[in-house]
Amino acid sequence: MSAATPAGIVIVGAGPAGIRAAQTLVAAGLRPTVIDENARWGGQIYRQPAAGAGFSRTKAALYGFEAKKADAVHRAMEPLLAKIDYRPDTLAWSCEPGRLDILREGREASVPWSHLIIASGAADRIVPLPGWTLPGVYTPGGAQVALKAQGCAIGQRTVLAGTGPLLYLVAYQYAKAGAHVAAVLDTSAFARQAAAAPRLLSQAGTFAKGVYYVAWLKAHGVRMEHGVSLEAIEGDQAVRSIRWRSHDGAVQSIACDAVGLGYGLRPETQLADLAGCRFAFDAVSRCWLPERDAAGRSSVDGVYLAGDGAGIAGADAAELAGRRAALALLEDLGIAAPRGAHGPDAHAIEQRLARIARFRAGIEQAFQPPANCAAAWPDDLTVCRCEEVDAGTLRSCIRNGFATEVNRLKALTRIGMGRCQGRMCGEAATALLSAETGKPLHEVGRLRSQAPIKPIPISPMLFEDGVQVIEEEAHDE
Numbered sequence: 444m445s446a447a448t449p450a451g452i453v454i455v456g457a458g459p460a461g462i463r464a465a466q467t468l469v470a471a472g473l474r475p476t477v478i479d480e481n482a483r484w485g486g487q488i489y490r491q492p493a494a495g496a497g498f499s500r501t502k503a504a505l506y507g508f509e510a511k512k513a514d515a516v517h518r519a520m521e522p523l524l525a526k527i528d529y530r531p532d533t534l535a536w537s538c539e540p541g542r543l544d545i546l547r548e549g550r551e552a553s554v555p556w557s558h559l560i561i562a563s564g565a566a567d568r569i570v571p572l573p574g575w576t577l578p579g580v581y582t583p584g585g586a587q588v589a590l591k592a593q594g595c596a597i598g599q600r601t602v603l604a605g606t607g608p609l610l611y612l613v614a615y616q617y618a619k620a621g622a623h624v625a626a627v628l629d630t631s632a633f634a635r636q637a638a639a640a641p642r643l644l645s646q647a648g649t650f651a652k653g654v655y656y657v658a659w660l661k662a663h664g665v666r667m668e669h670g671v672s673l674e675a676i677e678g679d680q681a682v683r684s685i686r687w688r689s690h691d692g693a694v695q696s697i698a699c700d701a702v703g704l705g706y707g708l709r710p711e712t713q714l715a716d717l718a719g720c721r722f723a724f725d726a727v728s729r730c731w732l733p734e735r736d737a738a739g740r741s742s743v744d745g746v747y748l749a750g751d752g753a754g755i756a757g758a759d760a761a762e763l764a765g766r767r768a769a770l771a772l773l774e775d776l777g778i779a780a781p782r783g784a785h786g787p788d789a790h791a792i793e794q795r796l797a798r799i800a801r802f803r804a805g806i807e808q809a810f811q812p813p814a815n816c817a818a819a820w821p822d823d824l825t826v827c828r829c830e831e832v833d834a835g836t837l838r839s840c841i842r843n844g845f846a847t848e849v850n851r852l853k854a855l856t857r858i859g860m861g862r863c864q865g866r867m868c869g870e871a872a873t874a875l876l877s878a879e880t881g882k883p884l885h886e887v888g889r890l891r892s893q894a895p896i897k898p899i900p901i902s903p904m905l906f907e908d909g910v911q912v913i914e915e916e917a918h919d920e
Contacts, residue, residue: 451476451555452772453543455535455714456562458486459758460750460765462520463786464560467769469526470781476528476554478535478545484520486564487584488758489513490591498594500620505591507616508652512758537894538717546899558745558776560768561714562761563752567705569867570605570812570874573821574676574685576828579701583613586703596622598701602685604628604673606810607707608653614665615656624665625699628687630706631810632670642805645798649757666697672813676702706812708755713864715752716892719743724885727807728755730870731889737793739768740775747772760799767792817874826875827868829861834875841879849873849888862898865890 452468454461457479468475483491489506492498506513523529530547537544543554567582574580579598581589583605586597596617602625603610614624643650660667670690677684677696686696715733716722721742722731735741735748747768750761766786773780780788787795820826822835836856846852849872858872859865865872869890876887 452558453554453556454560456564457484458562458564459516460562460761462516463762463765464749464769465523465527466519467766469523471773471778474527478530478533480534482532485517489516492592534897535714536896536899538714558772560747560749561752562750562765563711563714565708565710565751565755566866568707568709570706571824571826571871572673572675573824575704576825577676577678577682579682580676581703583609583703583705586613590616590620600625600699601701602626602699603703604685605704605706606631611656613703614660618663618665626666626697628671629669630671630813636809639805639809642801646802707810710754711752713892713896715748717894718746720746727804729884738771739764740771756799756803760796763792763796817878826871827858829863830857832856832858837875838879841876847880849876849890852876853890859890864896
């Protein structure tokens with residue numbers, strides 16, 4: 444086999460999964476193309492500040508307990524740069540058989556592929572509530588980006604609200620960096636989290652880190668509430684406070700000027716959808732996931748899935764899954780797998796991923812998003828902020844019998860047709876449809892992805908081979 448297949452091996456994503464996949468392929472003598480939306484490799488979890496960011500923080504300060512892992516991932520990529528076709532700051536916005544459409548520096552291009560590893564990562568899961576569109580409301584992931592990549596906090600008095608271990612991690616990172624964290628408001632009950640402990644103890648080290656974050660926050664006076672029902676983020680032109688109902692029914696509020704709102708993570712699956720991968724509903728995570736085997740092979744020949752983009756499992760699992768997908772690709776090409784220092788073999792990887800899956804099931808048990816909350820949403824609540832579609836518009840469409848499936852609802856109301864392409868509003872729309880029709884989530888369907896999966900300027904579409912088409916046509920006339 445030559446240093447690359449005729450049409451090319453392409454990896455989308457340079458986080459832990461993409462880097463380990465590239466490392467494995469390079470060790471086998473291949474030269475993959477690695478496409479990454481970020482300016483520097485590392486993904487969201489190990490995001491690096493941009494070159495010339497104007498501030499300096501050590502890796503220990505940026506990543507805490509994960510500093511050594513982050514450094515290992517960063518260092519793993521450095522010797523690969525001369526051996527791969529690395530394309531940072533590049534958006535993969537469409538995918539079809541044998542072709543990936545990308546955008547870099549305002550220029551559109553197509554990358555042919557014969558084998559594609561999709562390591563697209565995850566995004567915050569959003570559940571809307573009154574006031575969630577106010578300036579000053581971010582996701583926890585967005586708050587993390589501000590801290591890691593830009594060296595700033597999202598506000599002077601920040602509340603982390605929703606559920607999921609990321610709330611505590613971001614609160615800890617903010618407080619350690621000197622930012623003021625006013626409160627952590629967790630919608631999951633402490634009893635639920637305690638009941639998940641046996642599964643969480645399957646990864647005792649990771650569980651201990653979570654316990655440490657909580658203990659540290661308490662020791663430093665950060666207010667923490669469990670089992671709350673979030674009622675509203677309050678303010679006129681900006682965030683002023685957040686109101687909730689505690690587990691005993693008492694209504695409370697706290698002053699703040701920024702909120703990090705999120706309910707855990709959801710996989711970024713749009714490219715897998717456009718590539719034609721078959722999906723199945725996962726009852727544990729309450730979302731649709733692309734199907735894959737234990738090695739990362741999807742239902743489409745030549746397409747492999749790795750990391751959180753195929754199911755949330757964390758950075759350690761992403762590294763393992765990236766290598767396992769690359770090993771599957773090599774096996775399918777008839778190339779011997781590299782051995783030794785490049786990582787564990789396929790069998791060992793699958794065993795370790797199985798153990799992590801037990802821990803991940805514990806996380807899902809401990810931090811479940813609130814169920815059936817869509818039924819209580821007021822009609823004027825914005826569900827789709829891109830297209831300004833409110834809950835009342837969706838309810839009217841559903842109750843009039845016009846839509847019983849989410850893509851029909853999309854066609855009639857434009858829900859999920861805006862800049863986010865359903866990443867922010869898709870699950871909310873299906874939750875409301877489920878509440879109104881009485882059907883379970885998996886029966887109301889899933890939003891089908893369409894290109895472009897993220898906003899692109901129209902100007903690249905007016906160029907072909909660097910020549911402006913409109914000007915040529917005007918000259919011909």
